[in-house]
Structure formats: structure tokens, C-alpha cells
Amino acid sequence: MVGEEEQAILYQCVRCGTIVKSSELELGIRCPYCRYRVLKKIRPPVVKRVLAR
Numbered sequence: 001m002v003g004e005e006e007q008a009i010l011y012q013c014v015r016c017g018t019i020v021k022s023s024e025l026e027l028g029i030r031c032p033y034c035r036y037r038v039l040k041k042i043r044p045p046v047v048k049r050v051l052a053r
């Protein structure tokens with residue numbers, strides 16, 4: 001079984017830089033610390049390989 005913490009999406013506030021889990025967001029998308037509404041999703045580092053012709 002996959003745990004609840006593994007499924008949580010991580011966001012980073014653009015203003016204060018705080019990393020917030022999706023489970024911590026209460027009223028929509030808003031930073032719980034500075035109340036700023038612009039958050040960016042933290043994506044895992046994935047290396048994509050493209051064949052050159």
C-alpha cells in the first residue's frame with residue numbers, strides 16, 4: 001500500500017520560498033505562512049533522453 005505522505009504533492013511559495021504539502025492547504029491554493037496565492041509545483045528531477053539524428 002502507498003502511504004498518504006508519498007501521495008502528497010509538494011508546492012513551493014514564490015514569495016517566501018516555503019515548501020508546503022498539498023494536505024496542508026486549507027482554503028484553496030494559498031501559502032499558510034504568508035498567504036500569497038502563487039505556488040509552484042515541485043517536480044522530481046527526471047532525466048529525459050532524446051535521440052539526435
